[in-house]
Amino acid sequence: MIHPRAADIEPVPGSAREDWPATNSPHSGRAPSNPAGRAGAPPANSGRGNGWFVVRDATSADNDELIALAAACAMAGDMSLRIDRGPDFFALNRLEGERWQVGVAVADEKVVGCVAASERKAFVNGVEMRTGYAGDLKVHPLYRDTAIADALSHYAERAFAVLPPAAPVIITVLAGNRPMERRLSGPRGVPPFRKIATIRTHSIPILRPRRDRTGNGVRIDAAKWSDVGQMVKLWRKVAPQRQLAPAFTAKSLSAWIGAAPGLDISDYRIARSTAGEMLGFLAVWDQRSFKQLVVFGYSPRMKLVRTAFNAIATMLGAERLPRSGAPLSCVSAAHVCVPSHRPEVLRSLILSAYNDFVGAGCSFMNVGLDTRDPLTAGLVGLLAQPTDVNAYAVTGRRGVAPELLDSRPMHYEIALV
Ligand SMILES: CC(C)(COP(=O)(O)OP(=O)(O)OC[C@H]1O[C@@H](n2cnc3c(N)ncnc32)[C@H](O)[C@@H]1OP(=O)(O)O)[C@@H](O)C(=O)NCCC(=O)NCCS
Secondary structure (H helix, E strand, O other): OOOOOHHHOOOOOOOOOOOOOOOOEEEOOOOOOOHHHHHOOOOOOOOOOOOOEEEEEOOHHHHHHHHHHHHHOOEOOOEEEEEEOOOOOHHHHHOOOOEEEEEEEEEOOEEEEEEEEEEEEEEEOOEEEEEEEEEEEEEOHHHOOOOHHHHHHHHHHHHHHHOOOOOOEEEEEEOOOHHHHOOOOOHHHOOOEEEEEEEEEEEEEOOOOOOOOOOOOOEEEEOOHHHHHHHHHHHHHHHHHOEOOEOOOHHHHHHHHHHOOOOOHHHEEEEEOOOOOEEEEEEEEOOOOOOEEEEEEEOHHHHHHHHHHHHHHHHHOOOOOOOOOOEEOEEEEEEEEOOOOOHHHHHHHHHHHHHHHOOOOOOEEEEEEEOOOHHHHHHOOOOOEEEEEEEEEEOOEOOEOOOOOOOOOEOOOHHHO
């Protein structure tokens, strides 16, 4: 058990959290009665009294333990995945918003839990405002069913206290994640949430080249830095029509791209009409330099899908789905910027990127869209496998209800999960 002194705590380099509230506090609550017993090892924490863990701001020194924690918190599902956040756990958090902070729970001198809180300017009902995002809530399996997850939720709650009370604070939860879904009603005084949208990740298998039959005469080119001004002009037309799309300026988008590992301006594709008008754009992001997905199991249904997929992939010389224990190669669409009434433009953008990845060692291209998003029509026939993530907003802070979101489809960057 450690009780870090304030002097021990150094903010993570690059974190703009100086004006965010820091939280370094010992906690009591219920200690795990026999945490390691579940894993067949001797109890690690038995006999601990009050204050058996602390929650504090993360420091760069926590990087390796956070990477190990993320790997220990695997996601079970049709395709069970372990996320390797090496070499830099904080690389994703840095991109979450203009301000961000990570809190860690420390017990037995190890990082056994974490949570991230970030703030970004985004469009809500068409108006730019400050919004909050909580993510990366993880508790090591040996330390679950204790007060740690609650303490981390309160850490995030305190981090958001600097936001105006009506600012929406959002979390996303993989559909079917029961331990997390149980927390959404706000048990034991943790903040309660209400569902606002379902984001569907469409995983498009990359097999054979596909022809663009949209017949819309759209031309697709790789973006250049000189395009950013025009891209942002289009973004600021499209983003207000989508809930929670970040409010970029040319400067902030350029800075974001510059800071995103594995992403270059040339990874953005721009669709233009024959007259040269910019109609839409998106980025296709290979995140393997800082986030690797390792498969550790397939459900019986997915085993069948894999057998069929690999038979076809072998015939076509495409990337096969990996065996258990091996990494999954995929890329994700980011910053999808296409007006809702132009799904065929999205299709042309996706097909252009798809064809570039045929034979490039990638199994899937992931595209995340709100299930209500009319752009989904652009994905018809691409054999996409769906995975749903539900988005929730805190029901109220400091006695004030958050801005109620109207029915515009939500914008969500699946690549930032
Ligand atoms: C999601 C996650 C953080 C939840 O933590 P957890 O320890 O499993 O679950 P909870 O803290 O909600 O607690 C479970 C049980 O512990 C007990 N408990 C929790 N806090 C307690 C407290 N303060 N006092 C007494 N008992 C407590 C309760 O029995 C509770 O069950 P109940 O709410 O049904 O009554 C954890 O399962 C995890 O890390 N999962 C993997 C990563 C993940 O999916 N993260 C979510 C991303 S959105």
